[in-house]
Amino acid sequence: MIVRDGALNPFKVAITDLGRGFAHWRMWSSLAWTAVRSLYSRSVFGMVWIMASFGVFIVVKLVIFGTLFGEDRGSYYALYLSSGFFIWFVVNASIVSAAGTFISAQGFIKNDPLPLSVYVFKDVARELINLGFTALVLVAIFVYLRPSVEPVGFLSLAAVLVMILNMVWVKLFFGVVATRYRDVRHAVETVMRVMLFLTPIFWMPDQIGSAINVLWWNPLFHFLEIFRAPLIDASPALTSWIFVGVVTVVGWLLALVVFGRYRDRVVFWI
């Protein structure tokens, strides 16, 4: 006896779900806003804590690691570290939480036939709200240090948009896979904890010698680089853009196939 899922085209299923899910923007945007608000409700400083936790993190890191770079490179390192961490915070949060995209929405999924992408968009929106707050801190650091940002710096905005595009497929893919295989969530958490050190955030690629030949293949490096390089090195980071482009296309194809194929099973797996 074979359980059939019918002969539906997975791409069509996935894209229909994404389209219908996006159209529920009223719902997912308010759920995202509510999630952020609820987290900080009854605290005096509220969402200022998002900025505070990011700011304190940066300052402490600078105090400890900044001295290694001496006076002259100190302010460059501050920009390097803060712009790198700005992206790392949201990338890490969205990958780690991706595993729980559908599991945490089971109350909805079991009782309402809404498109599943609603919960993907909700989580992406929630992480973008956090990103908005940390962006204020980053802007403050740049205003304080006054580096000369060239016009190529606008590429960093494009880098953020491409990152958001990637956040969606990561959640679609890991959301489905981690609902079926409950080890995935823990595996992802473990890997991401290590990735913090394998990605050039604290350290710079030219400091680690030939190890960079291996670490260059870490996709997260390139997501950081396309944001960071235009801002602080006035460099477009073209090779990193190509790397990110490939990751985006391959990731989306993979996510559409997996999500389209197994979308209807998610409700049985949660």
Next chain:
Amino acid sequence: MSSITAENVGLDLPIANAKNLAKADKSRYFRVGNVHHLRVLDDISFEIKDGDRVGIVGRNGSGKSTLLRVMAGIYRSSRGRIEVTGDPNCLFTINMGMQPELTGRENIFLRSKVAGRTTKETKAKLDEIIAFAELEDFIDLPLRTYSSGMTTRLAFSISTAFSPDILLLDEWLGAGDANFQKKAAKRMHSLVDDATVTVLASHNRGLLKQVCNKLMWLHLGKLKGYGPLDEVYAAHDEYYAKVESYHKLL
């Protein structure tokens, strides 16, 4: 015009981490690779037409809730076809999406957005929702400060504020104290009256006789009977009386 048509609908539920199924009913349990499956619905065909108010009966685990979820589009059937014309609204749980840290008023807006209503539509109904829940004095307090009765009243009031086309109910909804129960029952009956199709799964025979004109009888995932309420109930009673006398003989 609303209708629900099912042709040979079957549903196999994958059961994660199932153990000790050796003794289970082989006709319903099977394995695909390493994953155990339970045949929850088997070869179900029916037609629900405009104006039908269908009750679903059957013992625990007979597939009532599952069938409702297939009708609602929450589960996609493994086999067969189901066609739903009209906008189904499933009131399976009235508390879905209520946020303890938000005020009652904010919860009304959030829940309405989840139900796909615009802010304008919600505003038009807002006073009525609050008044029905009898929470005028507490509506701007966080939900976590409400008693469970108050929360249920609000959830009920929000869930039933908009009349759906196709009303799908997994058990009749009620809430609150005796006084509110009366109001709630009246609201439920008016929802049924407004809906073009109602499907209600319940164990309450008195209620089903009062609300429904047709009956669907499920037994171990199969449709044992579907038709006029009294006829199906007669067959249903006869069957279980037989089963019982058979057990007595043993």
